[in-house]
Amino acid sequence: MPQQPLAQVPDDATWFWQEQGACRSVDPTWFFHPQNERGLPRLRRDRQAKAVCASCSVRLECADYAIRAREPYGVWGGLTEEDRERIYRRLDSRHYPRDRGEGLRAAGADVDRAISPGALGITA
Numbered sequence: 001m002p003q004q005p006l007a008q009v010p011d012d013a014t015w016f017w018q019e020q021g022a023c024r025s026v027d028p029t030w031f032f033h034p035q036n037e038r039g040l041p042r043l044r045r046d047r048q049a050k051a052v053c054a055s056c057s058v059r060l061e062c063a064d065y066a067i068r069a070r071e072p073y074g075v076w077g078g079l080t081e082e083d084r085e086r087i088y089r090r091l092d093s094r095h096y097p098r099d100r101g102e103g104l105r106a107a108g109a110d111v112d113r114a115i116s117p118g119a120l121g122i123t124a
């Protein structure tokens, strides 16, 4: 699991799922963009990370955590920073999802869309 400073760790956060993350066996830099990375290099790195997440058995736990913690950096559960920003913008800050499972419910279809063939750059 990539290690970065956390924004707002939920009170009920658990970490057992991180032990099972598919990202533990790949280069952690795939999940975090270097400074000033833009365009195609960023798209390619994000897709590489998303492909790992797509095969990960704890992807939903990871995505739920990242949304609840309002993780500012990295790919979590197949969601890039931009994917999560879109979700954050839809949410009511007065009732921000903080309890386990609320992140996934708030994200709706975004979590599945984040690792769809189109998002991974796979064309039929």
Ligand code: SF4
Pocket: 001, 002, 017, 018, 020, 021, 022, 023, 024, 031, 052, 053, 054, 056, 057, 058, 059, 060, 062, 063, 075, 076, 077, 078
């Ligand atoms: S969903 Fe992605 S970032 Fe999260 S634990 Fe799995 S591989 Fe790592």
